[in-house]
Amino acid sequence: MTSQGPLPQATTALRDLVEGLSQWDVYGRLGWLDVKRRYRRTVLGPGWSVINLALFTGSLGMIGVGLWNQSAEAYLPFLTSGLVVWMLISTMMTEACAVFVNGANFVRQIKLNYSILVYALVWRNFIGFLHNLVVYVVVALIFPPIGIMSPATLLVVPGLALLLLNGAWIGLLLGLCCLRFRDVQQLVGTVIQISIFITPIFWPPEVLKGTSRAIFVAYNPLYHLIEVVRAPLIGQVPSASTYWAVLITTAVGWTVAYLAFSRFRKRIPYWS
Amino acid sequence: MASIVVDDIHVEFPIHGSQQSLRETMFRQAVGGLIRRNKSGRGGIVVTALSGISFTLNDGDRLGLIGPNGAGKSTLLKVLAGVYEPVAGRVLIDGRLTSLLDVMPGLDGDDTGYENIMTAAMLFGIKRADILAKLPEIEEFSELGEYLGLPVRTYSSGMMSRLAVAVATIVEPGVLLIDEGIGAGDARFAARAAVRLSDFISRSRILVLASHSEGMIRKTCNRAALLRSGRLLAIGDVEDILSQYRDLTQTPPEAVATSTDVPDQANSRA
Numbered sequence: 001m002t003s004q005g006p007l008p009q010a011t012t013a014l015r016d017l018v019e020g021l022s023q024w025d026v027y028g029r030l031g032w033l034d035v036k037r038r039y040r041r042t043v044l045g046p047g048w049s050v051i052n053l054a055l056f057t058g059s060l061g062m063i064g065v066g067l068w069n070q071s072a073e074a075y076l077p078f079l080t081s082g083l084v085v086w087m088l089i090s091t092m093m094t095e096a097c098a099v100f101v102n103g104a105n106f107v108r109q110i111k112l113n114y115s116i117l118v119y120a121l122v123w124r125n126f127i128g129f130l131h132n133l134v135v136y137v138v139v140a141l142i143f144p145p146i147g148i149m150s151p152a153t154l155l156v157v158p159g160l161a162l163l164l165l166n167g168a169w170i171g172l173l174l175g176l177c178c179l180r181f182r183d184v185q186q187l188v189g190t191v192i193q194i195s196i197f198i199t200p201i202f203w204p205p206e207v208l209k210g211t212s213r214a215i216f217v218a219y220n221p222l223y224h225l226i227e228v229v230r231a232p233l234i235g236q237v238p239s240a241s242t243y244w245a246v247l248i249t250t251a252v253g254w255t256v257a258y259l260a261f262s263r264f265r266k267r268i269p270y271w272s
Numbered sequence: 273m274a275s276i277v278v279d280d281i282h283v284e285f286p287i288h289g290s291q292q293s294l295r296e297t298m299f300r301q302a303v304g305g306l307i308r309r310n311k312s313g314r315g316g317i318v319v320t321a322l323s324g325i326s327f328t329l330n331d332g333d334r335l336g337l338i339g340p341n342g343a344g345k346s347t348l349l350k351v352l353a354g355v356y357e358p359v360a361g362r363v364l365i366d367g368r369l370t371s372l373l374d375v376m377p378g379l380d381g382d383d384t385g386y387e388n389i390m391t392a393a394m395l396f397g398i399k400r401a402d403i404l405a406k407l408p409e410i411e412e413f414s415e416l417g418e419y420l421g422l423p424v425r426t427y428s429s430g431m432m433s434r435l436a437v438a439v440a441t442i443v444e445p446g447v448l449l450i451d452e453g454i455g456a457g458d459a460r461f462a463a464r465a466a467v468r469l470s471d472f473i474s475r476s477r478i479l480v481l482a483s484h485s486e487g488m489i490r491k492t493c494n495r496a497a498l499l500r501s502g503r504l505l506a507i508g509d510v511e512d513i514l515s516q517y518r519d520l521t522q523t524p525p526e527a528v529a530t531s532t533d534v535p536d537q538a539n540s541r542a
Contacts, residue, residue: 006275006364009354026394030378033391037382110377110395111354111369180288266357269350270285 009111013262020115027116031123046131049087053135057083064202073143075204080139081233082201085163085226088129090192092167095121096174097185104272114268118171122164129160136233147235155232162246163229169250169257176260179271199223221249274367274447274477276329276352281361283322283347283502321347322358322502329478329495336489336510337482338517339499345482348499349373349449352480367477368446370396376436381425385416385435388424392439406442413468414438415461430461437465445476452483486514 020027039045057080065075096118100107103117140148147153177184198216200208205217217223224245231238322344329335337345350356351363353371378391389410393403411420414434419427424435450469473479473492483489489496489510496513498505498520506516 006277006366009352009363009365010357011354025400029391029394033380033383033387037380040382105375105379106377106395108350108355109373109375109379110371112377112395269356271288 010266011113013258013265016113016265017115017258017261020113020119023113023116024119027119027123030116030120031127034120034124035127049128049131050134053080053083053087053132054138057135057139060202068204068207070204074145076139076143077136077145077234078204078230079202080136081230082226084129084132084136085229085233086196086199086201087132088125088163089167089222089225090196091128092121092125093170093174093188093192095125096171097178097188099171099175100179100268100272101175101182107269107272114265115172118168118175121171122167125167126160126164140233145234150235152235152237153232155237156229159229159232159238162250163225166225166246166250166253169253172261173253173257176264176268179268180264195222199226201226221245225249274331275365276327276447276478276480277364278325278327278352279362279364280324280326281322281351281358281363282320282324283344283351283356283358285319285321287317287319320502322351325361325502325504327497327504327507329480331477333495334473334479334493335481335507336493336496336513337480337499338484338486338489338496338513339505340521342501343499344502345499346374346451347502349451349480349482353449365447368444369449370440370443370445370447370476371449372436372440373449373451376432376439379424382423384422385414385420385424385427388435389420389439392436393442396440396443398443403442410438410442413441413464433465434461437468441468441472445472447478448473448476448480450479450481452481452485452488486517490514 035046039048042048044051057076061072061076061079064070064079065072068075099117099121100114103114106112106117107114174184174188178188196202199220199222200217205213205223208217218241224242227242228238228246231242325344325348327335337348339345347356349371350373351358352365353369353373354363354365355371355373376388376392377395379388380391383391386407389407390400390403393406394400398406411417414420414437416427416431416434419431424432427435450473470492479492481489481492493510495508496510497507498513498517500520505520506513
């Protein structure tokens with residue numbers, strides 16, 4: 001910062017995103033503190049999200065087995081893995097709405113790369129995902145899916161990477177929208193509530209046929225975002241169309257989020 | 273050579289979600305920036321916090337900002353700090369920037385003193401190892417003892433400022449921006465904070481200090497700037513500016529012309 005003469009205080013969206021990403025020590029710490037804060041003054045701490053998920057799976061599992069005429073061995077791993085991934089997506093979306101709203105103590109006190117707050121959000125949700133994964137591991141031990149030991153399972157890693165990459169643009173875009181228009185948060189809540197039912201999480205995609213299948217499965221980006229991690233978790237290879245759908249979602253989402261961020265980045269402290 | 277160049281900056285705050293009564297309120301209030309309707313006619317309210325401010329500071333300059341409440345002192349500091357990007361104009365800075373504004377950056381009431389120290393220091397751009405090395409110094413100066421292990425929401429405001437001063441002053445100041453509130457606390461701590469702050473200030477190359485206290489500006493600064501309703505009325509010799517400030521505070525607000533012209537460019541962005 002010295003000897004090149006005075007530098008402009010203004011920065012660009014691209015620099016914010018790239019420089020922010022390199023400050024892993026900062027967002028790593030912020031994300032970790034968020035996790036700690038959530039469980040402070042609770043007795044069971046992270047145990048709560050595991051218990052929540054376990055009860056959810058247990059009760060829905062019983063209904064689902066009857067409803068879709070599936071065997072418990074096939075249905076429970078499908079349901080649990082889907083729920084674990086869905087919880088990652090839905091909490092990222094919910095928290096995205098508050099990422100800049102709650103960041104006032106950052107954005108109004110010091111010059112910083114705003115993207116750090118988004119990376120912290122993704123990081124803390126990834127930590128939460130690892131907690132919840134325990135439930136799936138238990139289910140998979142009781143009802144091992146066919147192919148769980150196959151190399152297909154390794155596709156979890158790129159799948160998760162893609163999912164988190166999508167989480168980052170969602171955080172950026174929803175964070176901006178909700179900061180400026182506080183109603184968006186309510187809207188997002190509603191969308192999430194509906195999505196859990198219209199996306200194949202509780203019900204296997206095969207039960208839908210024809211047009212409704214096309215709408216709720218083939219053209220549902222949430223389905224593909226879930227599938228890209230869920231399929232490898234139950235030992236299957238996601239289809240090529242799923243990868244294409246996720247790649248297109250990623251590209252479109254990042255383009256829109258980047259344009260919005262570069263246009264409105266400097267308004268963030270004013271809106272907060 | 274450290275330097276600050278402020279080139280014709282304008283800052284406006286759009287107030288979203290303002291009440292109807294506030295919408296009807298316009299112009300000529302005794303304090304604060306200029307409130308007016310958004311010209312685009314969408315019914316928004318815009319507060320002009322700073323308009324047309326320019327100055328240059330070089331090595332050794334200690335500038336005191338003075339002016340009535342809401343004159344734009346803190347906003348100007350935040351613009352210099354890079355918190356707010358002006359809607360028009362630009363700020364150029366050469367040198368490592370340190371800002372002590374109203375709240376510790378990243379402060380979270382549920383985190384302990386230690387956790388907040390680490391967060392704030394990291395946001396100041398200090399490496400983890402360096403913070404750990406400075407920790408005994410922070411503990412010693414803040415005198416917070418075991419409180420450092422408790423959530424900061426249990427702190428009194430005096431204890432908060434101990435923490436803030438202790439953390440902010442561990443960095444090597446280049447260009448230093450200070451808002452007055454810092455360094456409050458009981459009398460004994462205020463004296464210790466004053467010593468530490470003045471030592472800290474003396475190591476800085478440029479200082480910009482916002483304060484209501486004529487004594488503090490007289491003691492610390494070699495230049496002063498008078499702000500009023502977001503405009504820079506005068507900048508120059510400390511005694512000269514302070515006497516203008518005294519004249520200003522004795523005249524009713526109507527006597528000071530507050531013109532309403534704002535660049536069009538600024539309107540469209542609001």
